[in-house]
Amino acid sequence: MQAYPIAPDVTLGLRAKLNVLRVFHTGPGVVRDECGPVAIIRFKPRWLLPPLAVVTSPQGIRDVLGGSDGSVDKADKVHAETRAWGNNLFNLPHAKWTNRRRVIQPLFTKKHVASFADHIGAAADALTDSWLKQGSIDVDREIRQLTLRVLGQSIFGIDLGNRADDLAIPLENARRWVYGRISRPVRAPGWLPTPPRHRLRVALKAVRTVIEEAIASAREDLDSGAELIQLLMNATDPETGRPLTDRAIMSHCECVHGRGADPVCDA
Numbered sequence: 486m487q488a489y490p491i492a493p494d495v496t497l498g499l500r501a502k503l504n505v506l507r508v509f510h511t512g513p514g515v516v517r518d519e520c521g522p523v524a525i526i527r528f529k530p531r532w533l534l535p536p537l538a539v540v541t542s543p544q545g546i547r548d549v550l551g552g553s554d555g556s557v558d559k560a561d562k563v564h565a566e567t568r569a570w571g572n573n574l575f576n577l578p579h580a581k582w583t584n585r586r587r588v589i590q591p592l593f594t595k596k597h598v599a600s601f602a603d604h605i606g607a608a609a610d611a612l613t614d615s616w617l618k619q620g621s622i623d624v625d626r627e628i629r630q631l632t633l634r635v636l637g638q639s640i641f642g643i644d645l646g647n648r649a650d651d652l653a654i655p656l657e658n659a660r661r662w663v664y665g666r667i668s669r670p671v672r673a674p675g676w677l678p679t680p681p682r683h684r685l686r687v688a689l690k691a692v693r694t695v696i697e698e699a700i701a702s703a704r705e706d707l708d709s710g711a712e713l714i715q716l717l718m719n720a721t722d723p724e725t726g727r728p729l730t731d732r733a734i735m736s737h738c739e740c741v742h743g744r745g746a747d748p749v750c751d752a
Contacts, residue, residue: 492523492538502526505539507664517541534667535562562667571736588720588729589737597712601639608634608646629653641699641738642711648695655688662688696738700731714738 495502495516505512505526516524522542528534540549559565564576574585591597612631616622630649637645645652662685666672673679703711703718717734721727729737 492525493520495520495524495526495539499528502528506537506667507661513539513541537561563663566663566666571732573736585733585737589716591716601635604638605635608638626650626653637699640711640713641696642703642706642714643699645695652691652695655691658684659688659692693735696735699738700734 495505496519497505497515501515505516516526516539522540522545524539526537526539528536540546559576559578559582567576572581574582574589577585608631612627612634616627626649629652630646633649633652634644634646637643662681665681673682699711700714700718703714707715714734717729717737720729
């Protein structure tokens with residue numbers, strides 16, 4: 486039997502380890518720079534938080550999120566807490582994930598992914614032209630605008646660039662809620678109304694309003710370019726032949742809109 490090396494432990498202090506979990510866009514990079522593409526974060530005492538594996542390589546993330554043998558399931562706190570958004574390919578347990586993946590996979594063939602490059606190039610050209618005219622820019626705001634514009638045109642068939650500022654706070658509040666929940670040793674019950682949970686509901690309402698508009702537009706105009714939404718509306722489960730419900734369509738769009746792949750999972 487082949488022996489596989491054990492992933493190294495992260496030697497950061499407690500506060501730094503918690504920041505790795507809370508700072509989504511740079512935290513995993515800190516771990517990668519110190520320990521490599523796969524590392525274990527352990528907390529003492531152990532009851533504080535369970536050990537966490539941080540996976541930052543593309544192949545590693547694919548193995549975690551796309552494994553077809555069920556060896557890695559979505560039972561960790563990260564995926565469990567994100568189910569507040571709804572059930573989707575990111576957080577569904579393996580058995581349900583397998584069926585749903587068969588429905589969604591055609592959109593992510595090489596042919597479809599290659600077509601997204603045109604949207605990326607057009608959005609980037611438009612923004613860089615405006616940057617040259619402005620002289621100085623807010624990089625954070627402009628990158629959010631670029632991301633939402635590409636996402637909107639490629640997936641939803643609408644331009645979300647002008648809504649970047651309106652969506653920035655809701656998306657950040659939703660992210661903070663998830664990472665706040667997983668990084669606290671003591672968490673309020675899910676049914677208890679708290680200020681963070683209220684902010685999450687407000688955030689989800691803002692995101693869902695945009696997605697509902699995109700779904701309505703896709704139903705009215707079959708040539709709107711909303712490839713993901715059109716695919717979801719026309720999809721049927723290969724085994725049961727049943728179409729996806731509107732709630733399932735919404736959940737998958739929320740996953741694409743709000744999260745994408747997550748590099749942290751329970752060890």
